[in-house]
Amino acid sequence: MPSQEVIVSLRDVEKSYPLGKILVHAVRGVSFEIHKGEFSALAGPSGSGTTTVLNMIGCVDTPTRGEVSVAGQLTNGLDDKGLTKLRLFKVGFIFQTFNLVPVLTAYQNVEFPLLLQKNVPKDERARRVKDYLAKVGLADKAAHRPGELSGGQRQRVAIARALVTNPAIVLADEPTANLDSQTGLEILDLMKTLNERDGTTFIFSTHDQKVIERAHRVLWLEDGKLAERKGH
Amino acid sequence: MVRLALALTCLPLVATALTPKELSALVAEIDDRQRNSGDWKSSVYIEQKQKDKEDVVYDSVIYRRDATDSLIILFVGPKTESGKGYLRIDKNLWFYDPGTGKWERRTERERIGGTDSNRADFDESRLSEEYDAKHLGDETIGKFAVHKIELVVKTGVDVAYPKLLLWVDTQTHNILKRQEFAASGRLMRTSYYPKWKRAFSRSKGAEVWYPEEIRVFDELEKGNKTTVLIRKVDFDPLEPNIFTKAWLESKSG
């Protein structure tokens, strides 16, 4: 169950960017809060700004106006280095296209963020990697490269990678889009399980009904603005 | 004798067109006038001007015996050149340097003492013997009317220049100007004879002509020129054995 602690907060967030000579207003004033432990979804037709909002939550981008706060840290004034650091320690990413490093093994892929963090000792790293690989059910595939794994297995590795740093939030951008429905369900259930067991906050960007069904909350976006909530 | 008579009769006959017979007579006359039947000795001064170099001068003596085609050019001055000389006999040209005591064979094209003068300038004129003549017409040089004659060497004869052009005074039959060409047709020298002398020779029984002054201009190295002055001549007989290597060697002790 989601706790009371606010883990992500958006206040009057606007985002515009130039497209040639035109200024595109992707997000026109969005405010909401996400609490720790939530399993929530951002949904909306394409062009509605869901990707943009997710980028801002993921500290990949900063708002033109308004405030975005992740794990208590305001992103507005941060430079690239600051954002990168924030992402490294506080955010986990799961991509639609899995995005594993093809030349590294599953083990190495999962270990990667820990190496980036630099202050995690070797034993600790090993323990955590093995732990999460086990949690996603791929303990026996540790030495395999992504090329040797199925789509579902790759996504599992990605999940393990996303979680291995104990991030404040995990962002998943259409994680099931490239999986068949069966595998997609399995992945979703895995994530749901991890969410309920460990209390990890998951924020999805999705069109998938199965995700929406499992979400605590769905934030609908239309034309860069929040539409009415739809719970279940 | 007959030739001399012929030459004398030809003198007043100066027509602008020369018949072949007149032409060969003219050339023969030129040869004959310069010939002495006896010996000949002359004191000759040679001065060579060269581009970018100091002048070269020689005080020399020429000994000739036309009857036997013999010639000696002996340098008397300056001191460093004294005793050096050339000996020509039987178509051989020898050079001697008392400093080395050696004789060297030289060719017809030898530059006498390194100047623009050749052996032929000091020697008998043998034009009718060595060349075939052709009359090219008449011109003027300065105030003198001249016949222009082309001479081409006869086959098998070794001369310095295979082709000559002569400008011969129509009145006096003296050569005033002479041009010499190499086998390739290239003009090598132009010589002027502004002063002729004639002196009576007892042995010949007639006069001998010689050029008192020869001005040679080098046409290859423009700016180089040689002046030859024949100052004194003596037609008295010379020692009989003068034209030998031994004689020339003895001169320098």
Add this chain to the structure above:
Amino acid sequence: MLVVIAIRNLLASRVRTLLVGFILFFGAFLLVAGNSFLDTIDRNMERSLVNSISGSFQITSSEAKDKLELFSMDSSTKDYGKIADFKKVRAALEAVPNVRAVVPMGLDYAVVATGNLLDRRLADLRNTLKAGNTARSHVIAAHTRRMVETLARDFKVGEALIDKKRMDQFENDKKNLAEATTESFWEALGTDAGATADAGGNDPYAALEFLENKIARLMPGEDLVWLQYLGTDLERFRENFDRFEKVDGEQVPAGKRGILFNKRFYEEQLKNKTARRLDEIKERLDAGSDFDGCDDCKEFIRLNRGQASSLASQLDADATTAVVKGLQVALNTPGESDPETLLKALLDMDAGNFLERYKLFYDVVVPHIRLYSVTIGDTFVLTAFGRGGYVRNVPVKVYGTFRFKGLDKSPVAGVFNLIDLTTFRELYGVTTPEKLAEVQALKAKVGVKDVDRDAAEDELFGEGAAVEETTTSQAFDEMAAADLSDARRRATEAAADRVYTQDEIDSGLVINAAVRLADPDKAAETRPALEAALASAGLAVTVIPWREAAGVVGIMILLFNVVLAVATLIFTVVALIIVNNALMMSTLQRTGEIGTMRAIGAGKAYVFSMIGLEAVLLAVVFGGAGFGAGAGLIAALSGGIPAASDILQFFAGGTVFIPVLSTKAIVIGVSFIVVSGFFSTLYPAYVATRITPREAMARQD
């Protein structure tokens, strides 16, 4: 992890890795090996020249009109000025530290007229008659007779070819030859030297002159030989130029006058042509050519065959017997006793018998002929056309031959002979003030008016010109003005063969000089000191670095260096571009991957390093391997490559070329690796850092 990623990425795209790797490998290899080769050549050439004749610096008068060129073939028209007093210059320069020696020099050329064979024999005969050496003159006379008989025989052969117009002359010559082959003629010649014409007896001198004037000119003559020489202090030259090496004969004794022939000049210009041609064939065979495939060889054999009679005529009675006997045995023709036939057979060589007959020729024939037109130990006359205008004839003795190690076969390096400084000065013909005064006086006495070429005709034949005058013959004493003391002095001095002191050798004219340094590598630093020393001594002398003085050769060396530098540059740039492109492509292909890493938390520095590391690995591994291969090749060739031809020997500084790994090559090799390996990665790596995490998010498959 970075390393792991880098390595695995390289392995993952094998083709690209190998392509780039190959370029780096090949480039490094080529530059290391190539530069080493060329540096070695450069250094060899430098050493060859500096240690053979040029020294580290050359000095000439500052008034020289032309730039000094030591190896120019065209020294005849050049004006290198004069240094009037070498002693002062030597003193000034040898006081400068690092100067080991200053060696005086002068380049010039002269002519050697060796005359034809008969001329020489007759000259010998004349000398022996003069000296009263009866026995010897009999021997020479006998030999001469044989030569004349051969000549007469050859002459008859030519009769059929004579042009009718030359018949008169020909008949005359034939008559003379006939007379010269009669018994009575040779009796006259064989008379004791004491007899003269006056004594009424037979006159050998008359017969001699007959031969010299009527017969000798019928012999085919020998060409004039042009001889280029370097006048120098022979003793000090030998001490200071270690490439100088005596080959035949002996050194010119200290302080004496003499000439040392350049061995190559001696062989090519002064050697009997038949022998020379055989040598040339042998050289070609030794160099690996095949006799049958060699057109030159066939031509040489053909020319040689025609020389049989000429060779035969060189043999006197004893020689003929020896040669005939030797050849009869060797050619297995015991019945043949005509030397000419035997020689002709010998000279008719082919691929099968060449080597054997070559040896035969040298063993049997050469000892009896005049192998060189000037023999070591002879004195001959050099004729120089002095700068002062007058022709100079100076006798000089041949002591031996020499060569410059490593330069002997190079056509590049010029072929000059070495002559003592005193003889050089005499040949050079500086006009002394006395002579100048004498000449001026003579001119003044005669007073010839100078006439300009263009105005000649008007001036000489214009108005007032009187062309013909009468005069009389007059006796005069032509020898009154003659002063033959100079000629006698020269003759006695040449004969005296005295020793000249070092002071005499140093005091006087030189044209240029070589400056030898104790440490040649410090040449650049020494130069200002040299110039200062000359300036403070008030000497108008210019210092020229050896490269500039080397003329054609120096330019060639410079050209080499330039070409090499350009090639290196081009190669590096090309490599840089190719590697850069390959890395760029790789980066752009991995946009998603890189974006993901950034998203996950990799910083710009990390990404930069990741791309950069790949390039660095390529550079180090492949470039390093290329470097190693290049160095390995150099090491493998440390035994040397034999230098077969002339040019190669010049580059090799000897008969064997030993390449050395030069510092310059190492530096260039490393620079290449750094530039094309490291620098080429800068831009792609930078581009990688510009990839934002958004790229990862934007992927839609």
